Amino acid sequence: MKQSILQFLKLQIITILFWVLSFCLFITIRYFEIGTEGGKAFVTNYDQVIPITQWLQFSILIGVLVGFFYGIIEFISDKLLLYKFSTGLLILLKTIVYLLLLILSTNFVVGLIEVQIDRNLPNEPGWWMENKVFWLIVVYFNICSLIFSFLKIAIENFGHGVLFNQLIGKYKRPREERRIFMFLDLQSSTTIAEQLGHYKYSQLIQQCFYDLNSIINNFDANIYQYVGDEAVISWTFEKGLKQNNCVELFYKFQDKLVKKEKIYLKQFGIIPKFKAGLHGGTLIVTEVGTIKKEIAYHGDVINTSARIQGECNKYDETLLISESLLQKLKLHKYKLKSMGDITLKGKESTLKLFSINKLN
Known part of the structure; x- marks a missing residue:
């Protein structure tokens, strides 16, 4: 519950800032349309020009009003609808809801502005249907909404921080980084x-990774890759060690699967369990590809993490970690x-491994 509240508050801050900046930009552009209908819209009944600072206050x-409700809708859709609808249909449904929200919020704000600037503004029932300025706002709103949605989708597809790093060309040239990797695999x-069949099995993996x-x-983690029924998760050293994030994530995921055991049993007849290997160290990070770009990690850390996870079955353990990483936790x-x-x-030298289990 605490984590959901923090996610909600973070989303609220982002959406409110986005829409405040968007509407301030809109007002600024309209305000300086000198000699046009936009410029005239900022004059009172007494031919007094209203300062832009006052208009920015209204924007x-x-x-804040639109951003607050926008954040609520985005949060609800992420929690309840994202897994059920296609991205295109979800954007369409949200666009309809946002249009209704814009009509209601505009009616409310128009009443406030009318009192403050001493000017008769359209507020009769259905005024917005033939009002050109309102539909200009609607078009602008939808453009901004699409920009927000596509940025959100891009961040989700690339991973947090990856899109920004690509935009600034951080990894155009190979560079060294210290990272922690977890190879997470279905037991x-x-x-x-064989038991479920390929279609039902695919649904199981989809649901598990959705919960992940x-x-x-x-836990400040990024998904590096999905490979079949395996997820490769990474952290910077600082974020992975902080509050034992690299270990806490694994057990939080296990707890979530247990809490949803009735759902999994009903849909698939099993309760999925995962095994994982953890290791960290210095490796090379670089941007690869032209048709499909991605951030790639090269080095022994990746291979060693995968090999550690491969030892889980041999020792009947769910989480194994290298000694070098364990000493830092x-x-x-x-x-x-x-x-x-x-x-x-595939290794010549030995590596000391430890299992990690919850205390009873």
Whole structure:
């Protein structure tokens, strides 16, 4: 609940700032349309020009009002509708709701402005149907709304921070970074796939990763890749170590699956369980591709993390971690057990591994 509230507040701040800036820009453009209908709209009944500061105050008011309800709609759609509808249909449904919201909020603000500027403004029932300025606002609103939606979709597809890094060309040239990786894989995936069939199995993986995505931002993580029934998750060292995020994410995901066990049993007849390997270190990050660009990680850290996850079945453990990463964490509420020096597949040197389990 606390995490959902924080997500909601964060979204509210973003949407309110976005719409305040959008409406301030609109008012500024209209205000300086000298000699046009836009310029005349800012004159009172007594031919006095209303200062732009006063108009900006009104634009801030309507920006806060629209942004607040916009944030509520976005939050509800993300939580309840995102998984059920296609992106295009969801945008269409939200556009209709936003139009109704704009009509109601405009009626409210027009009444306030009319009193403040001492000018008769259209406010009779249905005034907005033939009002050119209103439909200009609607077009502008929809353009801004689409920009917001596509930016949100792009951030979700690329991952938080990745889109911005690509825009500024941060990884045009290879550069070193210290990162933590988790390879998260469904246990007994082959058996489950045979039991469910490929279609039902695909639905299971889709649902599991949907539940994973619903919590991942709470732990400052990014999804690097989905590979079949496996998700590769990464953190910068600072974010992964902070409050043991790289470990807490795994058990929060497990808890979420347990809480939804009735739903999984009803739909698939099983409760999915995942295993994971954790490792961290220095590797190379660079932008690759031209037709389809992405940020790629190159180095031994990736391979080692995958190999650690591959040892989970052998030792009947759900979470294994390298000693080098474990030493940087403070896991007081977990039970640690040494697996000894392990020679990982494809490696010549050994690596000391530990299992992590919750205390009873």
